[in-house]
Amino acid sequence: MELKEVLRFADEKVFSKTGKHLDDLQEAILKETLQGRKYATKIAQDRNCSEGYVRVAASELWKILSDVFGEDVTKVNVRAILERAKFYNSPSAILSNHVTFNNVNVCQERARSPTEPQNPQQTSKQLHIDLGDSPEIFTFFDRTSELSTLENWITHDRTRLIALLGISGIGKTTLSLSLIDRIKTQFDYVIYRSLGFSPTLDATLTNLLQIFSQQSEIPQNIETKIGQILDYLRKNRCLIVLDDVQMLLGSGQLAGQYKTGYEDYQLFFKLIAEVCHQSCLILNSWEKPREIARLSKDHHPVRCFVLGSLGEAAKEILNSQKLSDEETWETLIDIYQGNSLWLEFTATLIQELFGGRVSEFLQCEMPILDEGLQSQLSQPFGRLTQPELAVMVHLANQPEPVAVSQIFNKIPFSPSEIVNAVRSLGNRFLLDTQEQEQITLFSLNSVVKQYVKTQSS
Numbered sequence: 001m002e003l004k005e006v007l008r009f010a011d012e013k014v015f016s017k018t019g020k021h022l023d024d025l026q027e028a029i030l031k032e033t034l035q036g037r038k039y040a041t042k043i044a045q046d047r048n049c050s051e052g053y054v055r056v057a058a059s060e061l062w063k064i065l066s067d068v069f070g071e072d073v074t075k076v077n078v079r080a081i082l083e084r085a086k087f088y089n090s091p092s093a094i095l096s097n098h099v100t101f102n103n104v105n106v107c108q109e110r111a112r113s114p115t116e117p118q119n120p121q122q123t124s125k126q127l128h129i130d131l132g133d134s135p136e137i138f139t140f141f142d143r144t145s146e147l148s149t150l151e152n153w154i155t156h157d158r159t160r161l162i163a164l165l166g167i168s169g170i171g172k173t174t175l176s177l178s179l180i181d182r183i184k185t186q187f188d189y190v191i192y193r194s195l196g197f198s199p200t201l202d203a204t205l206t207n208l209l210q211i212f213s214q215q216s217e218i219p220q221n222i223e224t225k226i227g228q229i230l231d232y233l234r235k236n237r238c239l240i241v242l243d244d245v246q247m248l249l250g251s252g253q254l255a256g257q258y259k260t261g262y263e264d265y266q267l268f269f270k271l272i273a274e275v276c277h278q279s280c281l282i283l284n285s286w287e288k289p290r291e292i293a294r295l296s297k298d299h300h301p302v303r304c305f306v307l308g309s310l311g312e313a314a315k316e317i318l319n320s321q322k323l324s325d326e327e328t329w330e331t332l333i334d335i336y337q338g339n340s341l342w343l344e345f346t347a348t349l350i351q352e353l354f355g356g357r358v359s360e361f362l363q364c365e366m367p368i369l370d371e372g373l374q375s376q377l378s379q380p381f382g383r384l385t386q387p388e389l390a391v392m393v394h395l396a397n398q399p400e401p402v403a404v405s406q407i408f409n410k411i412p413f414s415p416s417e418i419v420n421a422v423r424s425l426g427n428r429f430l431l432d433t434q435e436q437e438q439i440t441l442f443s444l445n446s447v448v449k450q451y452v453k454t455q456s457s
């Protein structure tokens with residue numbers, strides 16, 4: 001969305017609520033922030049005033065915007081909130097037939113608006129959004145560079161298949177929904193589906209065809225279904241997010257292998273990557289599906305994006321949970337790897353048992369693993385093979401990162417079994433890797449290490 005448009009929209013909303021337009025300074029702060037820049041120094045220099053003065057004005061501006069938009073606006077989430085509000089405020093987007101909302105959680109009331117036809121007659125180039133039962137996103141912090149990389153892959157590089165990967169709780173679902181919100185107007189169809197209940201490929205294809213074809217009859221034969229889907233992907237620009245793809249993958253075998261009865265997904269994803277069309281499929285998973293690794297190395301328009309720490313923006317999570325001792329927040333974020341969900345669990349614990357005081361909590365032997373956090377980790381752990389488990393236990397007891405060869409002879413498995421286990425653990429995002437003097441070293445982050453120690457003691 002154009003910067004100018006967003007600024008104008010913010011100004012209009014502020015004016016309609018307060019009767020005052022944004023002044024020059026407020027507009028400059030907003031403009032710099034929306035472009036992801038650090039505003040204080042530059043604006044202070046441009047205007048010959050102190051940085052402190054600019055910061056006070058900024059904090060006043062976030063208060064005004066919070067009041068106008070009815071949610072906590074900060075420099076980190078302002079862009080997402082304005083863009084979302086702008087989209088849902090646009091009468092042409094909501095009430096005309098140019099957008100068909102079907103089960104859009106973000107805006108239930110509007111989706112059920114009586115002025116909107118129940119089954120609008122579709123023309124070929126409407127925007128159809130069906131987000132199924134996607135979670136509603138209340139707050140979204142930062143991820144500016146991740147969003148622009150993904151947007152660039154999709155709009156500029158025309159990537160056909162993207163695997164959005166990373167350990168559970170890191171923010172894949174939230175990021176993909178925010179991405180949808182950001183780029184949806186470039187598509188004819190935008191679809192989000194979770195595969196959390198492990199639907200068969202046949203069920204998923206039928207579901208997609210129901211969205212594409214509305215009333216027309218769905219064929220019985222799975223090959224015809226695939227053919228029809230590819231045809232829709234060719235004729236329309238579609239963005240499809242399939243979340244929780246790890247639920248199609250099996251347990252007790254090396255990472256990325258499909259469960260019995262789900263192997264045909266592999267062929268479907270391969271076709272999406274190889275066949276020529278104008279759409280994009282995003283697969284979210286906490287385990288890398290096997291074919292993705294191979295396809296992304298060939299020349300197919302396939303990419304992997306491994307999502308990491310939320311970084312500095314994780315402070316907003318701690319802030320929203322009203323924790324104190326801000327000077328210690330960075331330590332807390334580091335210990336919990338900037339994982340949004342781990343931090344949410346821990347923040348709740350700190351609030352309940354330590355009155356929100358982070359420094360008091362940090363005096364405990366770190367890291368403390370909240371029960372919810374343990375249960376999250378138990379999912380990938382429940383899938384490990386014996387060699388993988390042995391590697392994890394070995395690594396949990398190493399004070400320093402080690403090379404693969406240093407694990408040989410330390411556990412009762414052959415070098416091949418150990419090498420495959422290490423690679424598989426990497427594909428489950430359970431290992432930290434670093435390069436040192438031409439050697440790759442592996443270790444466990446503090447939370448995973450603690451979890452393994454608890455489980456193996």
Ligand SMILES: Nc1ncnc2c1ncn2[C@@H]1O[C@H](COP(=O)(O)OP(=O)(O)O)[C@@H](O)[C@H]1O
Nearest residue numbers: 139140141143168169170171172173174340341
């Ligand atoms: N960028 C973000 N801003 C605010 N909250 C976030 C962000 N990313 C993740 N979260 C929160 O962290 C939790 C886990 O995120 P989620 O997207 O479900 O992770 P994943 O899909 O990787 O398991 C959710 O409660 C979500 O609201």
Ligand SMILES: [Mg+2]
Nearest residue numbers: 172173243244
């Ligand atoms: Mg998720």
